[in-house]
Amino acid sequence: MSSGSSEGENEHQKPGASSHGHTHDHDHPVFQDDDDVSDPALIRYRAIRSLLIEKGILSADELRAAVERMESVGPHVGADIVAHAWADPAFHSRLVESPKSAVAELGYHVAEADLIIVENTPQVHNLIVCTLCSCYPRSILGQPPAWYVSRSYRTRAVREPRSVIAEFGLQISSDCEVRVHDSNADMRYLVLPMRPEGTDGWDRDRLSQLVTRDCLIGTAVPQAK
Amino acid sequence: MTIPDDVSGKVRKPGSRVRIRDLPIDGHYRAPHYVRNQIGRIERYCGAFPNPERLAYGEDGLPAVPLYRVRFAQRELWPGYQGSKHDTLELEVYEHWLEDCPADEKDNKDVT
């Protein structure tokens, strides 16, 4: 399992960041290396974007600012939240009791209606899915992985969570309850995994390295290397 | 969490039994078919939110609808469920999808 650290962070050249630092509202088509110019969805996107800018509905700068805000979050934010909870029992309590304000203490803003922390214990393993669409705590974790929004995951995670988890290489013992959370409405969910043994005395930064994106969804658990 | 005046006092209590209704909604809904007609227990009250099934059509979704987390036993949801009898599933259900479920009906014994 690859860690989530490469996902959504600095992988994309920021539009307008390279060639011109001046501010202006006219539209620059930004051709990225990863753009397939014959992709019908990309063409539809460009068509909508250019028409909206011409009509003055929004500006290219507003769009750019929104992208930059989105690119500042990612799985590293979730890992930081978990590491704080592991290292600080008082923060852990606040996080479980009122997640939004606890997360705000660390400088992160949960834009969705509310966040619920689901805590793994020796008795309960939590797994997050959205069967109806693709709900995910994007305001802190960024874009979900492709498998999370796939038809197979959305279809199967509710009915056969143990075999789904097993496909990710994780076995949950039969005396541990598997609790599936179908994130189907206004709440968003973050798994708080168990701190691995053998990590006594580790600082927060080192602890956060153990927490991959999939640990925050429930298809993996942190392993002390 | 603040409870709006119009629903305070009527909020369902954690642990109470509910059945998910099978409303013949023609259009957008937030109650997946796999929980329709199933019995679960309230896990928590989440607050009241504008009805997403009306917001989806550009309306204001008011008055706000109470939203709950409901917990189900997996082996009750899925015939032949392959997993532990302790496994559970939770999802969010808006009040208009819920009805009281008398205790003498088929129980979800492992759900507390």
Place this chain on the structure above:
Amino acid sequence: MQVDVLSGIVSMLVDDRQFLGVLQLTRRKNDIGGGAAGPIDRTEVPVKHWEMESDALRKVLGDGKRNLVSLDELRRAMEDLPQDSYDAGFFSRRISAMGEILIEKGILTREELTARIVSLTPADG
């Protein structure tokens, strides 16, 4: 709508035999939890720049200043797409749905959107 209902039924029958005989006419094409499906493709797919930007566009259109495309409207419009458009991929169905809402609200006309798509389509494509 008729076509959607029929394709929804067909995909249910294909998805899961337990639904045979229980035709749920109001079941939407996105309501897939609990059916049968194959192995999960766990390939890491980096989000492309335009995909990220299209999500940003939805956010800007839905902000307090514009209030034009809410997430709830976007979900509904995705579910209303023809099955092949819905299945065309996550960001593809989102941008298709966004276009439909903007047309519905009179921000864009279908004619100008179609014309712009034609003008942006590479000649060889």
